[in-house]
Amino acid sequence: MRVWITGANGFIGRHLVRELAGAGHAVHGIGHGALDQTEACRLGLRSWINGEIDAANLNALASAHGLPSKVFHLAGGSSVGLSIERPFEDFSRTVASSARLLEWLRTSAAECELIAASSAAVYGADHPGPIPESAAPAPMSPYGQHKLMMEQLCRSYACSLGLRCAVVRLFSVYGPNLRKQLLWDICSRLRAEPGSLDLGGTGAEVRDWTDVRDVARLLASVAELSSPASFRIINGGSGRGASVADIANGLIRHWGGNTVVCYSGVGRPGDPVSLVADDVSLRRMKFDWRIPLDQGLGDYVAWFKGHARG
C-alpha cells in the first residue's frame, strides 16, 4: 500500500514511518525538517518533502510517486504552552494545514482515507473518570481548540463532501526520542541534580500514558480496519490513568538513586487535572497495548542515558 505521512519527521511520525515501512508499505513523507535522502531512507521513507502541506507540494508528491491509498495526518502544533504564546502559529500549523490537505484530497484523491491525529486536549477539564468519545468537547487552550477545529474540518469533509476520515484522539504519548514534556524534563533534571527533583503542579494530575511504539501500531491498525462509517472518532488511550507522581517515582526507580521529589502545588494554565480515555472503541477493535507503563518508563530511561544529550 502507498501511504503518506504528514509530519513524518516528528516524534510520532518517525515511529509511524518505521511501523508502516516495516509492514512493507511504501511510505512517503511531507512536513518540516531538513532530511537528506540518506537520512529519509534510514527512517524508512521512500521520499520526503520538506515544506508546507499545500497543493503545490501535494501535487508534486503525487506526480512523482502516484496517489496515496491512505494519508496519516500528524502535522500540527504540538505544545499547549507555545499555543498560548503564539496562537496564530498553532492555528496555521494545525487548522490551516488541515484545510489545505482536506481540500487537496477532495479534489485530487477522493478515494484516499485520512487518518488524523488529534488530542485528548479537546476534552478539557472536569472529567474525573474515563472520557468517552461522545463527551462534549471543551478545550482549555488554543492547542486543544485548534485540534478540535481540525476534527471539525475532517467531519465536514467526510459528512458533507464525500471523504473518509478517522480521527484518533491521542492521550499522553511518550517514548524514545521524545525530547520535551514531563519525562524529558524529569530525566534531564535527574542527570543534572540527582538528589532532589522540584516539579510544578501537585503530582496528582492523572494522564493516560501510552508508549509511542504502541501508538504507531494503533494508527496503523485504525487504517487497516475497514469501516462503513465515513467519519470516525476513536480515543487513542489505554483506559488506564497514572499520576505525575507515579511517573516521577517510576523514572527515579529506573534511574537508580534516592531522589527526593517536591511539588510546587501550582498548576499550569490549560492543564486539566485528569485525562483518561474510555477505551471501548479500541477494545471493540481488539487492539492490544503491548508495552506496560513500567516497561515503557524503563525503556525511556535507557534511551535517555544512551542517546539523549541535554
Place this chain on the structure above:
Amino acid sequence: MRVWITGANGFIGRHLVRELAGAGHAVHGIGHGALDQTEACRLGLRSWINGEIDAANLNALASAHGLPSKVFHLAGGSSVGLSIERPFEDFSRTVASSARLLEWLRTSAAECELIAASSAAVYGADHPGPIPESAAPAPMSPYGQHKLMMEQLCRSYACSLGLRCAVVRLFSVYGPNLRKQLLWDICSRLRAEPGSLDLGGTGAEVRDWTDVRDVARLLASVAELSSPASFRIINGGSGRGASVADIANGLIRHWGGNTVVCYSGVGRPGDPVSLVADDVSLRRMKFDWRIPLDQGLGDYVAWFKGHARG
C-alpha cells in the same frame, strides 16, 4: 467612537455602516469590493480598504486613522450552497480571515472589543422549538461548520488570550438590497411569471426572519452594552418562526395578483426543518424588534419593484 467593520460592503455590512454612522460614530471598512471614495462616503464610511483582512491592511488602517474601539466582524462566507461547492473558499473567507483578525487584535489592539456575526447554521437540525445558545452545535454544512470554527477562535482568543468578543448568531436576515436567497428568488419569479410559483422543499420549513435594519440596530446594541464577560454568545433572532409558505404567501399578497404556489417536496442538503431562536438573551438586553414580518415583506417588495433589476 471609532469602529471598523469587516465585510462593510456586504448586505448586512452596508446597513450596519448606515446605522453606526447615523449614530455619529467614525466608521471604517475593510473587505472585498471596489468602492470609490464617493461611494464609500455615500454609504457612511470614512475610509475603505478593498482587500484581504490581514495584518498589512489592518496596520495600514490603524496607521492612517488610529486604533478602533470596536470591530464588527461581518466578513465571511455567506452561502450554504457555495460552501458545499467550494468548501476551501468558504473556510478561507470565514475561518482563516477570522484567525488573522483575532491575532492582529491580540498583538495590536488588545483593548478593542470584537463583535462577530455568526449564524444559526451552527445549530444544525433536530431543533423543533426555539434553540437556546447552550444547545450543542451540530452544523449540517461546511458553511455552518466554518461559522462554528470562527466562534471557537473567538472563544479561544477571549478565554485564553485576553481579548473581549461577543458572537451574535444571526438567523434568517432579509431586507432591502438582499439579492439572493428565498425572498429574492420569489420576487424574481413573480416578476417573470406571476401566474404560478414553483418552490423547492415542502413550504413548512420554519425560520426566524429578521429585517436587516433591525439586525444592524441589534449589532450596534450588543457593542454598546458593556458586559463583564470576556466572551458572549447571543442569539440574534426574534424568537418567532414563520414558514416558507408564510413568506411566499406574504410576498404574493404585497405583490398583488393570484399566484398559485407549488412545492417540490424535496429538501436541499444542509437545510434544517426549523431554525428559531430562543430570545431570552435579547429580552434580557431589552432589545426591541421594530419591524414586524408583514411590514418587512411589504418593504422588500416595494424595494424590489423600485430598485432591483433581475
